[in-house]
Amino acid sequence: xxxxKVAAALNTLSLGIAELAEALTAAExxxxxxxxxxxxxxxxxxxxxxxxxxxxxxxxxxxxxTDGAYGPYCQQTTDDPAWGKQxxxxxxxxxxxxxxxxxxxxxxx
Numbered sequence: 007x008x009x010x011k012v013a014a015a016l017n018t019l020s021l022g023i024a025e026l027a028e029a030l031t032a033a034e035x036x037x038x039x040x041x042x043x044x045x046x047x048x049x050x051x052x053x054x055x056x057x058x059x060x061x062x063x064x065x066x067x068x069x070x071x072t073d074g075a076y077g078p079y080c081q082q083t084t085d086d087p088a089w090g091k092q093x094x095x096x097x098x099x100x101x102x103x104x105x106x107x108x109x110x111x112x113x114x115x
Contacts, residue, residue: 061103065110071103078103 063070064080066089071078080099084090089109090097101109 061106064099064101065106066101066113067099 064082066084066086067080067082069080069082072081080101082099083096084099085097087097089099089101091100092098
């Protein structure tokens, strides 16, 4: 270990700490600005009542999942054979919260 390099590094570190202390002290004594109105729009609570995200809503059909015997699922019909399950004469959506991320990743392009 080189004592000269260690001493130089400690000196640089101490200068940095001193500058930080000066900046914090100056910030404490700075005049307080008047409170500006928030740039964010108030969002009504009703907006948060509906489920959001791929864990609550089918990303393809934008409808809330329905609870079923094997967990939540989408009740819509689909035109995509890769993401559908044939039952009777219809092709039903098989996107669930478990595979929604995969569907989003595939269809993002």
